[in-house]
Amino acid sequence: MSNQQDILGEVTTSDYKYGFYSDIETEVIPKGLSEEVIRIISAKKNEPEWLLDFRLKSYQKWLSMETPRWAHLNIPSIDFQNIIYFAAPKKKAQYESLDEVDPELIDTFNKLGISLEEQKVLSGVAVDAVIDSVSVKTTFSDTLSKLGILFMSFSEAVHKHPDLVKKYLGSVVPAADNYFAALNSAVFSDGSFCYIPKGVRSPVELSTYFRINAANTGQFERTLIIADEGAYVSYLEGCTAPQRDENQLHAAIVEIIAHTDAEVKYSTVQNWYPGDKEGKGGIYNFVTKRGMCQGDRSKISWTQVETGSAITWKYPSCILKGDYSVGEFYSVAVTNNMQQADTGSKMIHLGKHTKSTIISKGISAGKSHNSYRGLVRINPKAEHSRNFSQCDSLLLGDKCGAHTFPYIETNNPTGIVEHEATTSKISDEQLFYCKQRGIDTEKAIGLIVNGYAKEVLNQLPMEFAVEAQKLLSISLEGSVG
Amino acid sequence: MLEIKNLYVSVQGKQIINGLNLKVNAGEVHAIMGPNGTGKSTLASVIAGNTAYEVTEGEIIYNGKNLMELSIEDRAREGVFLGFQYPVEIPGVSMTNFMRTALDEIRQYRGQEPLSAGAFLKYMNQKKELVELHDKLNNRSVNQGFSGGEKKKNEIFQMAMLEPQLAILDETDSGLDIDALRIVASGVNKLKTKENATVVITHYQRLLDYIVPDFVHVMYEGKIVKTGDKNLALELEEKGYDWIKKELMA
Ligand SMILES: Nc1ncnc2c1ncn2[C@@H]1O[C@H](COP(=O)(O)OP(=O)(O)OP(=O)(O)O)[C@@H](O)[C@H]1O
Numbered sequence: 001m002s003n004q005q006d007i008l009g010e011v012t013t014s015d016y017k018y019g020f021y022s023d024i025e026t027e028v029i030p031k032g033l034s035e036e037v038i039r040i041i042s043a044k045k046n047e048p049e050w051l052l053d054f055r056l057k058s059y060q061k062w063l064s065m066e067t068p069r070w071a072h073l074n075i076p077s078i079d080f081q082n083i084i085y086f087a088a089p090k091k092k093a094q095y096e097s098l099d100e101v102d103p104e105l106i107d108t109f110n111k112l113g114i115s116l117e118e119q120k121v122l123s124g125v126a127v128d129a130v131i132d133s134v135s136v137k138t139t140f141s142d143t144l145s146k147l148g149i150l151f152m153s154f155s156e157a158v159h160k161h162p163d164l165v166k167k168y169l170g171s172v173v174p175a176a177d178n179y180f181a182a183l184n185s186a187v188f189s190d191g192s193f194c195y196i197p198k199g200v201r202s203p204v205e206l207s208t209y210f211r212i213n214a215a216n217t218g219q220f221e222r223t224l225i226i227a228d229e230g231a232y233v234s235y236l237e238g239c240t241a242p243q244r245d246e247n248q249l250h251a252a253i254v255e256i257i258a259h260t261d262a263e264v265k266y267s268t269v270q271n272w273y274p275g276d277k278e279g280k281g282g283i284y285n286f287v288t289k290r291g292m293c294q295g296d297r298s299k300i301s302w303t304q305v306e307t308g309s310a311i312t313w314k315y316p317s318c319i320l321k322g323d324y325s326v327g328e329f330y331s332v333a334v335t336n337n338m339q340q341a342d343t344g345s346k347m348i349h350l351g352k353h354t355k356s357t358i359i360s361k362g363i364s365a366g367k368s369h370n371s372y373r374g375l376v377r378i379n380p381k382a383e384h385s386r387n388f389s390q391c392d393s394l395l396l397g398d399k400c401g402a403h404t405f406p407y408i409e410t411n412n413p414t415g416i417v418e419h420e421a422t423t424s425k426i427s428d429e430q431l432f433y434c435k436q437r438g439i440d441t442e443k444a445i446g447l448i449v450n451g452y453a454k455e456v457l458n459q460l461p462m463e464f465a466v467e468a469q470k471l472l473s474i475s476l477e478g479s480v481g
Numbered sequence: 482m483l484e485i486k487n488l489y490v491s492v493q494g495k496q497i498i499n500g501l502n503l504k505v506n507a508g509e510v511h512a513i514m515g516p517n518g519t520g521k522s523t524l525a526s527v528i529a530g531n532t533a534y535e536v537t538e539g540e541i542i543y544n545g546k547n548l549m550e551l552s553i554e555d556r557a558r559e560g561v562f563l564g565f566q567y568p569v570e571i572p573g574v575s576m577t578n579f580m581r582t583a584l585d586e587i588r589q590y591r592g593q594e595p596l597s598a599g600a601f602l603k604y605m606n607q608k609k610e611l612v613e614l615h616d617k618l619n620n621r622s623v624n625q626g627f628s629g630g631e632k633k634k635n636e637i638f639q640m641a642m643l644e645p646q647l648a649i650l651d652e653t654d655s656g657l658d659i660d661a662l663r664i665v666a667s668g669v670n671k672l673k674t675k676e677n678a679t680v681v682i683t684h685y686q687r688l689l690d691y692i693v694p695d696f697v698h699v700m701y702e703g704k705i706v707k708t709g710d711k712n713l714a715l716e717l718e719e720k721g722y723d724w725i726k727k728e729l730m731a
């Protein structure tokens with residue numbers, strides 16, 4: 001079928017859809033990591049002494065640690081002295097209206113299809129857009145501030161709400177948690193800060209678009225979300241990245257704290273540049289995301305759609321401390337070409353009657369490797385706790401790999417842990433059936449894959465789900481012959 | 482409309498179709514009968530373009546076009562429809578979404594605008610009525626958990642939606658209860674026009690009481706060995722295939 005070959009050839013050689021470069025002037029500091037560099041970062045950001053202290057201590061811990069080797073990943077050695085640890089758009093200012101914003105930046109947003117105007121009008125989403133390391137634009141903050149909701153860049157929060165930041169920073173992910181967490185704690189650039197006061201339900205979805213935009217700059221986001229008693233928030237994080245020839249390190253930390261009766265829904269669509277067909281130039285994504293269900297009946301729910309990055313190392317987790325607290329993890333991870341992903345979740349049951357759910361859908365194509373790694377631990381005091389895990393793998397072609405590593409530790413006899421796993425393929429019969437109805441290969445794969453991932457996509461807010469569906473199809477273009 | 486000349490087909494080195502000839506004109510209904518394993522489904526698959534089968538000789542002309550040069554999806558868009566003997570399940574994909582995608586693709590190929598969501602739903606409801614599909618099958622995933630009969634009914638529903646010019650129905654009658662058989666057959670009859678043609682593959686004369694064929698073909702060992710009118714089906718029902726085999730030997 002020569003026609004099919006043509007399509008295949010075309011889509012597999014086509015450039016990364018969001019691979020463009022924008023020309024905003026960037027202020028950078030010299031390459032490399034040292035105490036000196038950390039002091040410069042802290043000084044540039046005008047940080048208080050305690051935060052510099054936090055950074056320096058984290059740096060010391062990092063120096064004593066080693067890159068984790070346990071993941072099912074082939075991680076090239078990273079030269080940490082060849083990375084720039086701070087970059088900020090030069091023309092930084094807080095704008096009142098879009099007219100004042102650098103037209104280059106607006107253009108970038110337009111290419112991404114996330115123009116702020118459109119976002120404002122259509123989706124009612126407040127956007128805190130992080131380009132490189134400094135927040136450029138926050139919208140809807142007026143509406144939010146009337147409710148007492150704090151939503152701003154991390155750096156801003158350090159100055160405006162130092163008590164909150166000081167209280168919660170590192171409380172869920174301690175600096176020494178792991179190698180990349182220590183690195184982030186030492187050099188984190190910027191990120192988002194969000195606080196929902198007692199009894200307040202955020203009327204809008206809070207959304208942040210992250211983007212790596214300066215050549216050769218490591219990106220170290222730091223996000224802190226706190227939902228006070230009875231509060232509710234749905235938080236969206238999405239990213240796309242420009243095409244790049246050198247590998248870029250991305251090591252973010254997200255910490256969530258949910259107090260009594262609070263609920264936080266955190267949704268991610270991750271689409272960092274995955275590298276070319278040989279895997280060259282993609283983003284390395286080492287993320288530590290963890291939520292603390294601090295209070296009774298609190299709930300934290302992670303939903304992620306992972307399509308990008310050359311390497312993904314990411315385990316959004318929940319510590320279920322409060323009694324009757326609930327943790328959820330819904331994930332779709334797609335790997336194509338030479339991509340590698342080792343992702344999953346940890347559910348640590350500490351409180352009584354705690355409940356967790358893990359739904360993981362891996363999709364592997366090309367020569368990629370996709371691993372699920374999950375830990376469910378029921379501690380001795382976590383009476384009557386239960387977990388349900390469902391880990392499915394879908395293989396496209398026969399050169400890719402899917403692996404499942406479930407770890408289960410039940411230390412209380414009343415605990416119930418259920419684990420189900422399946423592996424399947426898109427069958428020739430399914431493709432033939434679709435094509436016989438006039439649907440071409442690409443669209444058929446899109447349909448089937450989206451059907452497979454439906455349970456997870458259904459967890460996403462509407463407008464995000466549509467974007468995610470498109471992404472799934474784009475990521476798998478040309479993956480079945 | 483369809484002309485198959487001297488067709489030879491093999492799969493994994495095994496010869497299945499051996500010099501088959503068949504001509505179908507617009508407005509006609511053809512029935513193909515024959516013992517198990519003689520290649521009826523293979524023939525249907527080859528017309529639809531299934532690449533698992535290798536056409537080693539012969540040609541298939543459809544509306545003056547060499548069908549072999551068209552991809553599976555383009556054949557479908559040109560109006561070839563296959564009602565599957567064993568419809569596959571596609572988990573998580575709703576029938577509505579599936580049909581919407583298919584119809585959009587076909588309309589686009591024909592240079593037509595896609596239907597709006599409202600117009601599509603209206604159209605779908607009309608077609609559901611035609612095949613008396615009153616339940617919520619279209620909200621469920623494609624064929625998933627459908628009973629044998631529901632799957633077959635669903636094939637006819639899709640045929641109604643896509644309005645093919647050439648419909649090949651591979652044992653769409655098997656597994657249907659008496660009422661469903663009548664509904665399916667009347668659906669097929671309602672969809673019949675002067676411009677389209679239907680080929681039904683069946684083992685049972687019963688279906689042909691409802692869908693009256695212009696021609697009945699007997700397929701045996703990869704070839705059409707006998708052609709007659711609807712009375713041939715009655716004869717087969719009564720006598721089986723042995724007498725044909727004997728005729729062939731003689
Ligand atoms: N993909 C395949 N690989 C190997 N053999 C096949 C394949 N498809 C069909 N065959 C063989 O080709 C022959 C014809 O099969 P086919 O399904 O076309 O028969 P049929 O006439 O439709 O039979 P039935 O009446 O039982 O449906 C059978 O012997 C079958 O086993």
Ligand SMILES: [Mg+2]
Nearest residue numbers: 521522523566
């Ligand atoms: Mg058959």
